[in-house]
Amino acid sequence: DQHILEELEKQSILVYTPSRKVKGKRVVCYDDRYIVKVAYEKDGVIVSNDHYRDLQNENPEWKWFIEQRLLMYSFVSNRFMPPDDPLGRHGPTLNNFLSKKPVLPEPKWQPCPYGKKCTYGNKCKFYHPERPHQAQLSVADELRAKIKVPLNLGKEEEQRNRSP
Secondary structure (H helix, E strand, C coil): CHHHHHHHHHCCCCCCCCEEEECCEEEECCHHHHHHHHHHHHCCCEECCCCCHHHHHHCHHHHHHHHHHEECCEEECCEEECCCCCCCCCCCCHHHHHCCCCCCCCCCCCECCCHHHCCCHHHCCCECCCCCCCCCCCHHHHHHHHHCCCHHHHHHHHHHHHCC
């Protein structure tokens, strides 16, 4: 179906990696880097089953982009089949993922599999409907949130305690 690919290229939806022939041999650029760079610059989607691990370590901006904009796929009976939830069960739908301005879903708390028999108490990372006033953050996340309180407040208190 080469004609489909050519039409997508004319519409600037599909981009081919550059290559040339030198003395009868095909010379290609490092196509993985080219793919990620073009997708990053155009805020596109990378359609590949490659994880691009080497490029994730090369550039932190690319790492986030690859994690959030990589669409893996498979072929089922010669039919192109991307997943309906490309970022996992709690991520966006395929249509939302492919849109230019995806709408992020609100976090849904997963109910505790142990229910009322849970012995983790306030350390349990799951939702307990029987504990309506329970903080929904894990203990580690609560501590991280407290650390993000402006450090100036702590310094002002420290200065007040030192001065008579």
